[in-house]
Amino acid sequence: MTSSERRTVPGGLVWFDEPTPPRATEQLSRERIVNAAVELADDQVPGEITMRALAARLGVRSPMALYRYVGSKDGLVDLMTDQVYGQISVPQGHGWRHALQGLGRTGWDAVQRHPWFARLAFSRPPMGPNALHVYDTALAELEPLGLDATTRMGFINTALGHVLGSGLALLEEQAMRARVGLHSDSDLEAAAAPYLERIAAAGKHPHFISWATDPQRLAPEPQSFEQVLEWLLDGLATLLPPEDRPPA
Structure with a gap:
């Protein structure tokens, strides 16, 4: 199998082929793309990003320009996770x-x-x-x-x-x-309090209620x-x- 054939395998790990990314420009390089992707994921609560959002963060008109440096979305994930490793x-x-x-x-x-x-x-x-x-x-x-x-x-x-x-x-x-x-533990406790009070009044789950109302828990x-x-x-x-x- 030739190098070009290996690179067409869907979902292939970026490490398997190690294609040489294009020469870095003022805007783009593999390092800049991965760093921006990590920062973007950190800014999102679920940590999910899109190539379009990443391109916008880098000031690039088309997301397709990014693929030349990372191979695919999976390739970007490989690079992001390895950076955290x-x-x-x-x-x-x-x-x-x-x-x-x-x-x-x-x-x-x-x-x-x-x-x-x-x-x-x-x-x-x-x-x-x-x-x-x-x-x-x-x-x-x-x-x-x-x-x-x-x-x-x-x-x-x-x-x-x-x-x-x-x-x-x-x-x-x-x-x-x-x-x-519910951004804090106190927010969660306040929201749950009426529900727990109903359970306690009904005599249900007494061992759990005993734990939940223990100030030393x-x-x-x-x-x-x-x-x-x-x-x-x-x-x-x-x-x-x-x-x-x-x-x-």
Whole structure:
């Protein structure tokens, strides 16, 4: 298959063909397009963008001019998600748990800055250079444990899955709040109060009502991202050989 034939495959990853983008102009380059796309997605609550809106942001008359630099809308998604993978880091030299803690925490920081990343990361395989660096570095930190290939990747995907799952929940919550106008927790509590009062008066779901009316239910914050990450790592530690498990 020739290079030109490979580039006609619908939905092909931009990394597979690595077409050389045209020479940068004052208005356009691959870097400028990707940066503008990330900024545009950050400005939209659902994080969804169109090539037409992106062209307008860049001051370009036709969206078709952008395709010469990114190949396709899918190619743009590949580039956007890999740019955010570049914000995730894996600490080295301090053991597997410290490595996955760092992956999880920097990943959570990244999805809080760019909630749309969690949705797009599930839509395209993580094959860009930044994504591969994250996986390669994490696998290197797991190498001394002597685990099989499936389990090593399972460790990484457990931590990264927590990042992306939490990011999707954040994205959907932000979209819901924008849609219905409940911008703060106090707004949501005020809207729900009459409904909960009716449930309580009817004697329904008493255990839930007892929890919902407990003033200490959020002190300390339940199931923070960091707490759940530690629980997950505790569970992964049970798969290690006895000599590599932390002391009880």
